[in-house]
Amino acid sequence: MILILFVILAALAFEYINGFHDTAISIATSVSTKVLTPRQAVAMAATFNLFGALVGVSVATTIGKGLVDTAYVTPITVFCALFAAIIWNLATWWLGLPSSSSHALIGGLCGATLASAHGKWSVIKLDGIQHKIVVPMFTAPIVGLLGGCLLMLVLLLLLHRLRPRMINQVFGRLQLVSAAWMGFSHGTNDAQKTMGIIALLLFTGTTAGSFDHLPGWLAFLRTPEFQVAVWVKVACAVTMAAGTTAGGWRIIRTLGHKVVRLQPIHGFAAQTTAAGIIHLASHFGIPLSTTQVISASIVGVGTSKPFHAVKWTMVGRIVWAWMLTMPITALLGYWMHKLCLLPHH
DSSP states (O other): OHHHHHHHHHHHHHHHHHHHHHHHHHHHHHHHTTSSOHHHHHHHHHHHHHHHHTSOOHHHHHHHHSSBOGGGOOHHHHHHHHHHHHHHHHHHHHHTOOOOHHHHHHHHHHHHHHHHTTTOGGGBOHHHHIIIIIHHHHHHHHHHHHHHHHHHHHHHHHHTTSOHHHHHHHHHHHHHHHHHHHHHHHHHHHHHHHHHHHHHHHHHHHHTTTTTTOOGGGGGGOOSSOOOOHHHHHHHHHHHHHHHHTOOHHHHHIIIIISOOOOHHHHHHHHHHHHHHHHHHHHTTOOOOHHHHHHHHHHHHHTTSOGGGSOHHHHHHHHHHHHHHHHHHHHHHHHHHHHHHGGGO
16 A cells, blocks of 8 residues: 555656656746746646646546557556656756657556566567557657648748748747647657556456555545546646746757757748657657657757758767657566566565
């Protein structure tokens, strides 16, 4: 019982870190274009993340029961998955690299579950991994890249006769709308991943009999069927909003300045492209990497400038962080689980 409460706290800690790690990405373009001050951008992102997190449970369901065999998931498994994701998130945040919290959590969960099943690969639902994780991991950035580039070219074609000052004024206002949509979309996808993990923890804890002697005032923890309770939604939404207020200025500097210099029209195009893709993915229960989508959209928008305007070395570092996230967190989750079980042998 105490272990499960501890793991819930670990899940909320991951959500808090996710707030200042990934949400920094959603507001980076607004800050770098000077449409919003950092304080205003954080307040807007926190508010719309909160609203988005309370909408739907499709992504949470995918995380909770669509990727691994729940029969092999224990509180230790969930803790090891979270711990692996937290280590990776903090490491990439320190380096200022926009990596994927989603893939970090998924990698950790797969690795820890594999260790729980003593290396039996059948516990990994390869069909779910392939269609809802691997395929979107490659297609979403490509769509973001092409979508950002196309939208930017269309805008430039339509507005080429207007003065730059007028374009900046108009899109400075429009970027407020795109920033709000980006924050909302981020909430519908990223916050739900932790909801799914907590729902999985409560379901497996209930079926394993961990709550048999639960005090009456904690009866709400019992979950005989996999479902995302209202209190889980609210706790995750509020925690992510709180994490957002902590900011994430290292990553904001990377995306807002070190990849390509942005003006309001570029920020609007990147945010609109990314928000649309993320919103659609949330509808179909796909736990998308919001990091990958917004980063790719920014690069796509940047391609409308001369080739040298995009700092391709930094783009290369970001891509490597994407590619390494799931393998490294899977290994971390696997060996963390092995270490946790050593005292029992």
